[in-house]
Structure formats: C-alpha cells, structure tokens
Amino acid sequence: MSMYLMNDRFVKNDEVSISIEDRGYYFGDGVYEVIRVYGGIMFTAEEHIGRMYESAEKIRMTLPYGPEEMLSKLTRLIEENAIREGHVYVQATRGSAPRVHQFPGEDITPVITAYTKSYPEVPVVPEPAKLKSVDDVRWLRCDIKSLNLLANVMAKQEAHEAGCLEALLHRDGTVTEGSSSNMFGVKDGVIYTHPVSNFILNGITRRVIMQCCEEIGQPVAEEPMSLEDVYSMDEFFMSSTTNGILPVSEIDGQKVGEGTPGPVTKRLMAAFEAKLPEPAPTR
Incomplete structure (x- = not known):
C-alpha cells in the first residue's frame, strides 16, 4: 500500500483526509511542484522546492x-514507496477555514500533501x-506555480480534441508557452524561446536547457516568437519535468x-541526458 505525506506525517492512502473547507478545494489557493525521479533520485530537487517556496x-x-x-520528507517518501522511475507530486494549500475570499487568520496552518507515481521500468x-x-x-501571474489550472486544462483539452499532445499558447499571436510545458523554436541554428516574465512559468527543465546551451555553445535568443515565426521554424521542441525535451513534428x-528531430534538438537532448543523475543503489 502506497504511503503519502500529510503535513509532517507519513500515512497510508486510506488514512488521507482533506477537509471540505480546505482553501485549495474552494479557491485553488495553493502552490505545487512535480519532481522527476530517475533511478531512485530526484532530479533538480532543490530547484523545484526553491521555486515552490518562491x-x-x-x-x-x-x-x-x-x-x-x-x-528530506520527499526523499523518505520516495524510499518508502520504492520509486525507481517516476515522479513525486507535492502541494501546499493555505489551509482549512470557513469560506471567505480574504486570507484566514494566522492561526490557520497550510496543508502539505505529497504522493509518488511510478513509471514503467522500460521507458516508452x-x-x-x-x-x-x-x-x-x-x-497575468503565470510565474506562480499555483493550483489555479482551469485555463490550462481547457487549453489542453482543446489540443487533445484536435489530436494533439499539447496546446501552444499565445497572447494576440505572441507565443508564450504550453499548457504544461515551455516552448522552443530553432531557426538558422539559433534557439528562440519566450523570455522569463510574468507571462510564463520559468520551468526547471527550461533552466537546465539554458545551462546546457551555455555549456555546448548553442546560441539562444530569449525573444518572443509570433505564430508566423513558429510556422517557419526549422525545428521545434517543448520541455517539461515529465517529458524532458520532446521534439515537435507538427503545429496546427x-x-x-522534416517532421523529425533536427540536429540542434538532438544535440541538446544528448546534453540534457548527460545531466541526469546516476541511479541510486538498490536496497
């Protein structure tokens, strides 16, 4: 039976209990993170948790x-559930209080929950x-990784109904990011991506990609792309915690x-893979 983190306790799934007055349930009043686990080790865990506290x-x-x-608690949770390949999800809500829009008093303690998910041993x-x-x-505060994801959900569903994996979001024709990913175009050997601002979430995988680009001498322009720019790109890829770097074959x-991963994308994928942690010893 899986173990869950409830505030400062580790409990079994049948012991998990969330109040109906939890502000995450009422208002989406909270924040969260998803951290990828490779070989039993969290990847970029400090960066994810740092962003959560921000x-x-x-x-x-x-x-x-x-x-x-x-x-420390998330590490123990992964060990308790014997996760080798997968992820850990952690969220914090403002707590349980009578339903009023303004913040509750200081006597209300935030509620932290976390669980793990295992992936197939042989990755697909x-x-x-x-x-x-x-x-x-x-x-206009997409830089906050909040629980308010209804617009993202609606966009993802629209893409899904069109037979697509992801939504390419744009504001009046200026591409921002995906519904759950960051977006990158490649033109004439240069990678283009939206600059860090309140219009996008500065993805942890995005940050690793930028570091990889610096290390391998890959030119990057943090400039907004228009939809017209996107349609003429030589290569395109997206990034997220769960998918890493994923090439894009078709847009609208x-x-x-050529509809296949291009040379810049493949070189970057190799540089990213080289940064993944060595598997932890099995117990």
Missing part, C-alpha cells in the same frame, strides 16, 4: 517547515509531438522541418 511567498503563504525539511520513447495553437487566456497541421 511561489508560496508570492501568494503570501508561509509554509510550516523549511526547504531542507521538505526535501514518445513520438514527436503535435501542437495546436490556443489563445492564452490565463491570469503544418509539418515542422
């Missing part, structure tokens, strides 16, 4: 314990993705390049 600070929520203790190599452009109607029914 998001909490931006919504004026003080978590009941610090980043180091959080990392995904096909290059197809994208559908969708209007970005989200709020138009083939990208």
Whole structure:
C-alpha cells in the first residue's frame, strides 16, 4: 500500500483526509511542484522546492517547515514507496477555514500533501509531438506555480480534441508557452524561446536547457516568437519535468522541418541526458 505525506506525517492512502473547507478545494489557493525521479533520485530537487517556496511567498503563504525539511520528507517518501522511475507530486494549500475570499487568520496552518507515481521500468520513447495553437487566456501571474489550472486544462483539452499532445499558447499571436510545458523554436541554428516574465512559468527543465546551451555553445535568443515565426521554424521542441525535451513534428497541421528531430534538438537532448543523475543503489 502506497504511503503519502500529510503535513509532517507519513500515512497510508486510506488514512488521507482533506477537509471540505480546505482553501485549495474552494479557491485553488495553493502552490505545487512535480519532481522527476530517475533511478531512485530526484532530479533538480532543490530547484523545484526553491521555486515552490518562491511561489508560496508570492501568494503570501508561509509554509510550516523549511526547504531542507521538505526535501528530506520527499526523499523518505520516495524510499518508502520504492520509486525507481517516476515522479513525486507535492502541494501546499493555505489551509482549512470557513469560506471567505480574504486570507484566514494566522492561526490557520497550510496543508502539505505529497504522493509518488511510478513509471514503467522500460521507458516508452514518445513520438514527436503535435501542437495546436490556443489563445492564452490565463491570469497575468503565470510565474506562480499555483493550483489555479482551469485555463490550462481547457487549453489542453482543446489540443487533445484536435489530436494533439499539447496546446501552444499565445497572447494576440505572441507565443508564450504550453499548457504544461515551455516552448522552443530553432531557426538558422539559433534557439528562440519566450523570455522569463510574468507571462510564463520559468520551468526547471527550461533552466537546465539554458545551462546546457551555455555549456555546448548553442546560441539562444530569449525573444518572443509570433505564430508566423513558429510556422517557419526549422525545428521545434517543448520541455517539461515529465517529458524532458520532446521534439515537435507538427503545429496546427503544418509539418515542422522534416517532421523529425533536427540536429540542434538532438544535440541538446544528448546534453540534457548527460545531466541526469546516476541511479541510486538498490536496497
């Protein structure tokens, strides 16, 4: 039976209990992170947890314990559930209180929950993705990794119904990111991606990609792309915690390049893979 983290306790799934007055349930009033596990080890865990605490600070929520203790608890959770390949999901809500929009009093403690998910031992190599452009109607603080994901869900569903893996979000024709990913185009050997701002979430995988580019001498331009720019790209790829770097073969029914991963994308995928942790010893 799987173990879950509930605040500072490790409990079995039948012991998990969330109040109906939890503000995450009422308002989506909280933040979260998803951390990939490779060989029993969390990848970029400090960066993910650091971003979680930054998001909490931006919504004026003080978590009941610090980043180091959080990392320790998540490490134990992975060990308790014997996760070799998979991810850990952790979220914090502002807590349980009577339903009023303003913040509850300081006596209300945030609620932290976390669980793990295991992936197949033999990874399935995904096909290059197809994208559908969708209007970005989200709020103006996309830099906060909050639980308010309804607009993302609607965009993902629109892409899904069009036979696509992901939505390519744009504001008045300017591409921002995906519904659950960051976006990158390649033209004449240069990678283009939206600059870090309140319009996108600065993905942890995105940060690793930027580091890889610096290390291998890959030119990058952090400049907004228009939809017209996107349609003429030589290569295109997306990034996320769960997929790493995923090449894109088609956007709005138009083939990208040859429809297969291009040389820049493949070189970057190799550089990214080289950064993945060595598997932890099995117990």
